[in-house]
Amino acid sequence: MRKSIGLAVLVAALACGGANAQQVTVKVGVLSDMSSLYADIGGPGSTAAAKLAIADFAKDHPNVKVELISGDHQNKPDIGSQLANQWYDVDKVDLIIDTPNSGVALAVSQIAATKNKVFIVSGAAASDLTGPKCNTNTVHWTYDTWMLANGTGKALVKTGGDTWFFLTADYAFGHALERDTMAAVEKNGGKVLGKVRHPLNTNDFSSFLLQAQTSKAKIIGLANAGGDTINSIKAGAEFGIVKGGQKFAGLLVFASDVNALGLQTAQGLTLTETWYWDMNDSNRAWTKRWQAERGAAGKFPTMVQAGVYSGLTHYLKAVAALKSAADGKAVVAQMKQTPTDDPLFGKGTVRADGRKVHPAYLLEVKAPSESKHPGDFYHVRATIPADEAFRPLKEGNCPLVSG
Amino acid sequence: MFEIFGIPSTALFGQLLIGLINGSFYALLSLGLAVIFGMLNIINFSHGAQYMMGAFAAYLILQYSGLGYWPALIIAPILVGFTGILIERFLLQWLYKLDHLYGLLLTFGLALIFEGVARNYFGSAGLPYTVPESLRGGQNLGFMFLPNYRAWVVAASLIVCFGTWFVIERTRLGAYLRAATENPTLVRAFGINVPRMITLTYGFGVALAAFAGVMAAPIYNVSPQMGSELIIVVFAVVVIGGMGSILGAIITGFGLGVIEGLTKVFFPEASNTVIFVIMAIVLLVRPAGLFGRRA
Numbered sequence: 001m002r003k004s005i006g007l008a009v010l011v012a013a014l015a016c017g018g019a020n021a022q023q024v025t026v027k028v029g030v031l032s033d034m035s036s037l038y039a040d041i042g043g044p045g046s047t048a049a050a051k052l053a054i055a056d057f058a059k060d061h062p063n064v065k066v067e068l069i070s071g072d073h074q075n076k077p078d079i080g081s082q083l084a085n086q087w088y089d090v091d092k093v094d095l096i097i098d099t100p101n102s103g104v105a106l107a108v109s110q111i112a113a114t115k116n117k118v119f120i121v122s123g124a125a126a127s128d129l130t131g132p133k134c135n136t137n138t139v140h141w142t143y144d145t146w147m148l149a150n151g152t153g154k155a156l157v158k159t160g161g162d163t164w165f166f167l168t169a170d171y172a173f174g175h176a177l178e179r180d181t182m183a184a185v186e187k188n189g190g191k192v193l194g195k196v197r198h199p200l201n202t203n204d205f206s207s208f209l210l211q212a213q214t215s216k217a218k219i220i221g222l223a224n225a226g227g228d229t230i231n232s233i234k235a236g237a238e239f240g241i242v243k244g245g246q247k248f249a250g251l252l253v254f255a256s257d258v259n260a261l262g263l264q265t266a267q268g269l270t271l272t273e274t275w276y277w278d279m280n281d282s283n284r285a286w287t288k289r290w291q292a293e294r295g296a297a298g299k300f301p302t303m304v305q306a307g308v309y310s311g312l313t314h315y316l317k318a319v320a321a322l323k324s325a326a327d328g329k330a331v332v333a334q335m336k337q338t339p340t341d342d343p344l345f346g347k348g349t350v351r352a353d354g355r356k357v358h359p360a361y362l363l364e365v366k367a368p369s370e371s372k373h374p375g376d377f378y379h380v381r382a383t384i385p386a387d388e389a390f391r392p393l394k395e396g397n398c399p400l401v402s403g
Numbered sequence: 404m405f406e407i408f409g410i411p412s413t414a415l416f417g418q419l420l421i422g423l424i425n426g427s428f429y430a431l432l433s434l435g436l437a438v439i440f441g442m443l444n445i446i447n448f449s450h451g452a453q454y455m456m457g458a459f460a461a462y463l464i465l466q467y468s469g470l471g472y473w474p475a476l477i478i479a480p481i482l483v484g485f486t487g488i489l490i491e492r493f494l495l496q497w498l499y500k501l502d503h504l505y506g507l508l509l510t511f512g513l514a515l516i517f518e519g520v521a522r523n524y525f526g527s528a529g530l531p532y533t534v535p536e537s538l539r540g541g542q543n544l545g546f547m548f549l550p551n552y553r554a555w556v557v558a559a560s561l562i563v564c565f566g567t568w569f570v571i572e573r574t575r576l577g578a579y580l581r582a583a584t585e586n587p588t589l590v591r592a593f594g595i596n597v598p599r600m601i602t603l604t605y606g607f608g609v610a611l612a613a614f615a616g617v618m619a620a621p622i623y624n625v626s627p628q629m630g631s632e633l634i635i636v637v638f639a640v641v642v643i644g645g646m647g648s649i650l651g652a653i654i655t656g657f658g659l660g661v662i663e664g665l666t667k668v669f670f671p672e673a674s675n676t677v678i679f680v681i682m683a684i685v686l687l688v689r690p691a692g693l694f695g696r697r698a
Contacts, residue, residue: 035522037527038527039526040526197672198667198672201632203633206421207418207421207422207425207674208667210414210418210547211414213547214411227527227624230529234623234624238534238622239548240541240548240550244548260530260626264531264533265533296526
């Protein structure tokens with residue numbers, strides 16, 4: 001009798017001990033362009049940012065175990081889709097994050113919704129992700145084409161650039177950016193004189209720039225990114241575009257592009273971003289940690305990589321609150337209910353259509369003489385407050401938004 | 404001023420000139436490939452990576468020794484050509500007796516290695532390299548603005564292409580080389596060091612690629628993937644021109660540059676694919692290529 005009571009007490013004690021270590025496990029996948037023209041915009045730098053987010057989160061939440069993997073979508077929607085399917089189905093990934101390249105992002109967004117997992121877009125731009133293609137499992141974090149169009153486009157039209165010619169990358173992102181910027185230009189009283197679509201990853205822009213010169217538009221809008229933008233601006237310098245009286249509008253330019261162009265070629269370029277490493281002490285401190293984690297010399301984090309850190313932090317907080325990462329729709333709902341707060345983007349919110357809102361900054365590239373240290377690229381010309389920076393909720397045609 | 408298919412004639416002439424300039428670039432690049440395949444029967448898939456190495460060498464020469472564009476135009480091809488010689492001596496020479504495909508696989512693998520190493524150290528966004536002072540600015544030709552640098556590219560390309568063709572087709576050295584590829588045993592019997600000639604020829608072809616890379620550095624983005632983007636087009640050029648023919652590669656390079664330029668005006672979205680459409684048509688009609696020698 002005493003033996004069986006003792007045995008029962010022992011079993012009860014063991015059962016209690018087990019309940020204490022209630023581990024929540026989460027698996028995160030950084031899906032990015034690791035080897036091609038967007039690799040410095042997201043790429044291994046995004047993986048580094050994710051590692052920092054996980055490390056910082058673990059300090060306050062020791063009972064949440066986060067596993068991280070990364071993969072290369074090579075800018076191909078079919079490869080990106082195949083990886084996303086494999087990660088969500090076979091590798092038990094709960095969250096896919098980053099994904100520069102709007103074509104891939106749109107594909108993965110559908111997959112996440114079908115499988116009830118979560119997808120946080122930091123790298124891709126197409127505003128359709130929170131517009132007609134919005135869904136309950138996708139959050140669009142750092143920036144989008146509407147914000148770029150209305151930031152840079154509006155600013156340039158107001159300062160006299162009222163005729164435009166577009167150089168557009170011929171895929172989802174280029175089309176979206178061209179469409180949103182055309183709308184912004186026309187809304188503010190400008191005119192679009194013409195456009196030309198070039199294949200993604202084009203080397204030589206001389207022919208397209210000649211067409212832009214012939215149009216005599218005051219502003220040549222570059223609706224492309226990464227290597228394409230760099231090649232366009234380099235060719236523009238050669239062909240005397242700026243000397244001939246026309247100006248470039250870099251609709252999507254990252255710090256890595258300015259680094260590759262050099263300040264001599266890029267000076268004076270106007271662009272809009274939502275995060276700049278040298279803007280305040282908090283960003284600078286984080287940049288030092290990122291550079292140590294990234295391990296490659298002379299690189300500076302882009303807003304996309306900062307967005308991965310910020311988005312992942314908010315996601316992990318939501319998972320910790322729900323104590324489970326299994327129901328993607330519920331986690332995203334939790335993310336929309338909780339205001340965001342992190343050292344990089346400060347305070348903000350995630351809207352019903354999945355759009356994360358924060359202020360945007362109108363930046364101008366410095367001349368070489370004005371740059372005091374490596375990475376000192378921009379003047380901050382204006383701050384666009386969060387409620388003006390992004391497309392109004394009702395105008396998006398998102399099925400999740402009623403009315 | 405009159406209109407052709409809705410495009411003003413001045414704009415069209417401008418586009419034709421740009422097409423010619425691009426064509427000279429393709430000709431320069433495909434020349435090295437044609438030399439290596441025509442003379443040595445090696446399918447050099449690392450040509451694009453060697454072109455990239457030429458551009459990177461120009462950047463590094465500027466960074467570490469302060470020497471600018473003009474010295475780099477000589478030094479970079481020599482350096483990269485020397486690595487080509489090492490590749491031939493230690494890796495390629497064992498594959499001559501085997502099927503063409505082994506050479507292709509080896510050089511393809513080398514290309515991936517070079518690209519990966521470059522991306523690891525330098526990232527993929529690219530490195531800054533500006534047009535040299537003496538070549539900045541341009542001439543206003545009336546129908547377009549022609550940058551001095553692009554005019555220099557056409558001139559240099561014509562000189563190098565003609566020079567190479569002349570050496571191979573019209574000099575004794577070229578004759579030895581052509582004989583050595585047709586019948587190495589007989590040529591060796593005459594006392595000519597055939598293996599050394601082959602090594603130097605491969606090195607020369609690689610140096611040509613690197614030369615094109617240095618010429619590209621001021622105007623195209625100097626990034627690790629710059630070669631892989633161009634190499635497919637260059638292979639198409641060489642195939643259309645005829646794999647054995649130096650002259651074929653040069654003429655096709657210029658011709659395709661012009662056709663691509665016209666496509667960019669009338670149907671820009673297809674400018675990537677038009678070269679391959681032409682390649683498919685040419686191969687159907689003349690399988691040996693336009694100037695190819697094989698029956």
